[in-house]
């Protein structure tokens with residue numbers, strides 16, 4: 001009817017999806033590095049992976065989703081340079097790396113749950129798979145794909161001619177423009193660490209054939225995806241930043257061991273921007289889910305906001321945009337929930353069938369969520385009676401916006417403390433204007449509040465605020 005099409009970074013085109021084993025999908029998602037709170041940018045990536053999983057399930061597949069938790073190994077930049085992030089966190093928080101990893105893993109899982117991101121079928125920790133990683137490193141050394149230096153074991157990319165197939169970055173070009181090498185023992189600057197030898201003071205270290213050490217970042221995903229999903233599985237996901245290094249390296253390691261590319265489909269989520277630029281600590285705009293909640297937003301308003309752009313496009317976060325997502329979500333729920341209280345409408349079933357088709361067509365077109373949400377809006381305006389609530393319940397298997405049970409606009413009188421701070425400020429300004437008998441200003445402010453979705457009703461001795469449905 002509507003086959004599922006997914007964009008494959010590897011082939012650079014949308015392809016019709018069919019799994020290796022009929023009816024079943026194996027999917028691996030690169031998980032977080034747990035030494036600080038996840039940002040809303042990180043969370044956009046996981047909302048994308050969750051949508052993919054839910055759309056596969058909506059299509060009737062049984063999905064095994066595996067996600068790693070990087071609690072060791074991704075200590076420096078993707079290219080093995082720079083400072084050890086976990087050690088920075090250890091210095092900052094005066095805790096052991098294990099305590100830090102546990103704390104931020106729990107925080108991440110809580111944020112994911114608040115965004116209705118389903119728990120992976122298997123959640124695997126790098127520190128619990130050192131054995132599997134070492135086996136793979138040994139295999140690569142034995143097969144001649146890796147070499148030893150004074151500080152570790154490195155993958156030799158010259159032994160893997162397909163290197164660069166995902167990003168389209170040609171090794172030859174890199175060789176021509178090779179930059180000054182920070183590690184002179186590496187044969188090519190793109191050779192990467194499979195295993196690092198640990199200096200005595202390094203906190204996390206394990207025994208290996210090369211003495212005490214710790215794994216490189218990339219090997220964890222190769223070892224764990226192989227363990228839980230086999231030598232080849234259906235889909236591998238991550239953020240676009242993974243394409244040029246992390247996923248190239250994963251492919252090189254896995255394929256050199258097994259002879260097969262580990263996944264058939266490689267899918268990547270584009271970045272979230274904030275105020276049109278990169279999120280950065282120095283700009284103070286690395287927001288977390290907690291920051292949104294503190295400002296009075298529902299976490300699900302962010303999920304809904306994520307659907308305003310296709311996953312392969314940039315999405316620009318601003319507070320007004322989140323505000324309008326929150327309003328949109330509440331109005332949608334209000335329409336859905338009111339519909340369930342009304343009488344059945346003749347002809348609704350037929351119209352619902354058409355909306356079902358359009359919804360499936362949208363999500364199956366490489367997860368076109370902006371289109372899928374617009375189909376729901378059309379349905380909400382199509383006078384379906386209680387059919388709308390039934391339809392929204394079905395679509396919510398993918399959207400997961402709590403459409404049927406979640407908080408909606410009501411005629412409930414709101415306390416000042418329940419309102420976002422900017423609304424509180426306008427209400428106070430209006431109260432002062434009325435005290436000063438500045439009726440024009442008071443009316444102007446009432447209109448401004450109305451545009452923001454709030455109705456202010458003046459009483460003999462005060463006022464009442466309600467949300468406009």
Ligand code: AMP
Nearest residue numbers: 032033041042044045238239270271272
């Ligand atoms: P990390 O914990 O740094 O390994 O990142 C976790 C995930 O978040 C990875 O899949 C990254 O690609 C993704 N990511 C990081 N920053 C952003 C961003 N601004 N927008 C979307 N995804 C991001």
Ligand code: ZN
Nearest residue numbers: 030031221246
């Ligand atoms: Zn990975």
